[in-house]
Amino acid sequence: MKLMKSKKLIAAAAVMMMAMYAPGAVNAADTIKFGIAGPHSGDLASYGLPSVNAAKLVIDKVNAKGGINGKKIEMLIEDDVCKPEIATNTATKLVSEGVQVVLGHICSGATVAAMPIYRDAKILVMSPSATTDPLTLSGEYPNFFRTIAPNAAQSPTMADFAVNKLGLTKIAVIHDKGDYGKPLAEGAKKAVEDGGKGKVVLFEGITPGAVDYSAIVQKIKQSGAEAVIFGGYHPEASKIVSMMKKKRLKTEFISDDGVKDDTFIKVAGKDAEGVYAVGPEDVTSNKMSIAAKEEHKAAFKSDPGAFFDGAYAATTAMVNAIEKAGSTDLEALKKVLQSEKVETPVGNINFDEKGDAVGVGYSMYQVQGGKFVVVK
Amino acid sequence: MLRLENVQAGYGNILAIKDVNLEITQGEIITLIGANGAGKSTTLMSISGVVPIRAGRISFKDQDIHRKEPDEIVRMGICQVPEGRHIFPQLTVQENLDMGAFLRKDKKEIKQDIDYVFSLFPILAERRGQDGGTLSGGEQQMLAMSRALMARPQLLLLDEPSMGLAPLVIKQIFEIIKQINIENNTTIFLVEQNANQALHIADRGYVIENGKIVFSGTAESLLKNTDIQKAYLGI
Amino acid sequence: MDYFIELFLGGITRGAIYALIALGYTMVYGIIGLINFAHGEIYMIGAFTSFIVATVLSIYGFPLLAIVLIAGVAAVIWSSAYGYTVEKIAYKPLRHAPRLSPLISAIGMSVFLQNYVLLAQTSDFLPFPELIPEFAFMEPVAHIIGSSDIIILITTAVIMIILTVVIKFTRVGKAMRATAQDRTMAMLVGINVNRIISATFIIGSALAAIGGLLIASHVGQINFYIGFLAGIKAFTAAVLGGIGSIPGAVLGSLVLGLTESFATGYVSSDYEDVFAFSLLVLILIFKPSGLLGKAETKKV
């Protein structure tokens, strides 16, 4: 009985203490804390590490010039392994360390999980890669911006291209069951059906990492599809494309910006020829993009990876906004981001009300001679 | 031939044998008798090198063997038929016998030895293609002994050969033990709960209690000892 | 009918791939009763070694046949070396430990090896050189069955036969079976049990290495993570067939491969794995020791 009583007391004390608790004031440091979050280890690290490099390049340049308004930028780099439950820890850690703006996260799922934490702390977040629609379109996250267009713009591009440009009517839509690929595929399916001209003859998910995809390729063949629209990342895409070539299928292959990655061509080799992929608008002629690529080569002795341009652009935009606003207050930053254009590797951009970059869209590419070439 | 000096061994935190001293000379049959859990099987397993000893020394033909691996000990000529027979259940009788001769390479002599054990236990010849697991208890005991003989041991360790067998079979097994001892001049170390029967074929005997040797002497003297009669012979 | 045959052949090929990995699981399980979760990683290391060796050789301009042979031998040597070392480090000290300890050790080893390859090499997918060429004479049937499928089927079949002969008739094979059935007794007849366990790991790893080379060449790409899913599937196949039984592992793999292929072809690939695991549950409910597993006779 005595034990019970003391336990109750402890519980009561706990609740009381909790009610008294008030978060301590974040001490105003003499640096600007710039968070970078994304997968830096694990199987998706290759999507996250290029952003870290991009941010380093931009921020080192700013710091070399003496920082912003006399304040140096300090980078806080945190790994979320692309997992939602870890991303919340990452976000909490960044927030409790007093981060003022965040570049990231990379994966949509992790970003969605982390956003409420940043939203409640009123911290500006800008992602170079999270494309899931609700992040901007739902209006739930006023502090979220991105330098990549949402899926809502991507799926119709794929569907429209297959049906109207190529004039194909029987479409097989395949996805990787992931939080990135499946919504894209669903969007494409809807777009094909709504268009009225085309017909979805097959809609299925495949298991990423499975030892081979011969069965699904046979099924695509059986369905009589003239084009495959694939929502997912490049490893699966290259496996399917290779298998299709092996089985002598002549079906067109159209995919998303997860496939529009040079690694895809490297891995799929000659099987990649003729594959279509949607990607962020062509920036190869953009002077800043070329310069950024050169900087990367000089600093890291390798070619930049996925989402490098977007991350470079996001960092540039955020740094510019902090400078113009003269503070890291969310409302002030938003105002600058929405009103002033800034020159970045993805174009001369500003952001709309919802947080999407204006002037960033998608174009269709095709692999020709080992390179992605814009399809006019 | 085999000498154990102040041997200690056990499992985990339990010391199963605390202080065992015994000696066997060439050509003898000696028996170790004792109650359940007195440390009889542990003694044999220590000799075979399966249970490492904690203290003391074991020597065979004046060579220390207590740090050797089990297969080296078998190679030196010590072979054990463990308690519960341990037949390989999914190997045939023939294959079980082949395993007994695992370390030997002389194919011709192996063939002879197989014929020899079949002459000792004709029933095994009938069952040679059958899986070991399908044999009856008595047949398994015969197979286990035959398998040990296939290694041509100089010292044969037998752990409770009479366990779970019908009296008639026990009698037969003990006769054959004696026969092996005489025909091949194989030294035999017999561990038994069935003290009466064991002492009748043995030359000498040891009594183990709680991991310590408490009596030793010739089989006759042990049979006459009143304490032992009370405790182990049920007289 | 064509469609059926295509799916059937695809399923058999997939089954053959599983079988090469499943055999390692089943042999190790048979001999020390351990689910060796790191086995998938051994397969991955085999694939990586053959990738590295083959790429180096092709850069130095070796002919294809030489590349295949040297890469294959290198994969076998290094995978076996890893298998051997993993056993010595992570499992041997645990022979007498509680049953779950080696399992956790195996999971730890699996995580370690994955990250080791990730850090020493790369997290990216890498294009695997095409070691199995497209045979000209296969062209008429190429839409149904490819050259690499044929090579996989033939290699697997040959390996099965060799393995069966080795296990059934050789000294090592017999010693393996004896050790699997009764380790103490195996010691008492003079088998060096540690050496036999090492041999089992080496043989299992060598098979996984060959699997790694064939599959990587068939699929055309590798990364450090390929071992995990393949490992789980192969393990499922081994249990399906009755873990510890070598013909069981092969049968289980074929059944699993066919189930997945037909499930994708006639139902939906969305639920491919659901079918695979449901089949496993169903079979085990009716045959609790797997298809060819021997029911354990427990003596009281």
Place this chain on the structure above:
Amino acid sequence: MSVFKQGMRGLFISLWFMFLTFPIMVIKVDPIERIVRWRWENCLYIGVGTFLVYFLLQYLLHRKLQSVESNTEKDNEPRESIIHRIIANPQQRNIMVGILLAVAIIFPYFSSSYQTNVMTTALMYVVLGLGLNIVVGMAGLLDLGYVAFYAVGAYTYALLNHHFQLGFWTVLPIGGGLAAIFGIMLGFPVLRLRGDYLAIVTLGFGEIIRLVLENWGEFSKGPSGISNIARPGFFGMEFSLDSAIIYLYYLMILFVIVTIFIVNRLQDSRLGRAWIALREDEIACQAMGIDKRKTKLVAFSLGAFWAGIIGVVFAAKTTFINPASFTFLESAIILAIVVLGGMGSIVGVIFGALVLILLPEYLRALSEYRMLAFGAILVAMMVFRPQGLISNIRRTYRFDKTQSLNVK
């Protein structure tokens, strides 16, 4: 062994590891640019590193052997660890528990909300570990798909909250109950399977649940997951982020205490004894009249119940869930907690959870090396302490003469 001999052995082992790691550590190829990089320096590092590690291990082994020898000389009683001694003594135990509780209660005031958040996660795994411990540690049923029940709990809350705006406290028992029902549903057909077959079937079941959640989009929103799940409230009170983190922390402390209390009682109950007996010898158990099936089922569903409860907490804590959080690796980690801590031991499970969950978080400083270290530590822990950090102590009843006399 002489120093020279040891040196030679160390050298040999170093050479072996240099050979072993040669292709992966030394050669790096770029198949596109067709460049080979030979990183010979790595070979050297491996060689020197192995040599040093070898001598360190030899030294530790030597020390261990010495202590064992001196120990056996003194007495044959197994040495009790400090923790065991504390647990055995009720007075010391109460003091210890008191200190721990006090530390736990003031913890959030001395640490950032990130630390509190991580600690909450660790506490969740304590409860998960204790739940799985009922199944694996006490009843001896190897369950590799425990995460399935965790997923059931999480999705129960997420869906009910999303569709019907049901609150955390309402769903908590529903989530637990539903998970328990799933446990029974799975347990019914499979419990007659032997150890490892049971393991793979539970693994398969875990995967099936995850795949269904992934594919049945109409029901679960598929891989996109469910976001904006409400955090737990307190009589209708809403919290800011910081207070919510602290509130959840205290909630978990409370859950841990309740769970420990119940599990402790279970251990000593008829049921608990039946489980342990079942784990040791099934046939003997049946002969003693224990209903094997029912007893196992109860263990399974009780374990599942706890996973379901924590699933609800998980959904409330992250406010976003998707099927990617419920992979096999998660089950493996929970199992590792149970085994690492010491099977069947409550204190052990708590330690195991704290070590395994806090370790990767604090290893963040090592960033990309942390998972490598995690794997290595798992292996090392098992090799050096296979019985777990804190092995289960059997309750012993000592006959104390003076005490029994006093009673009279």
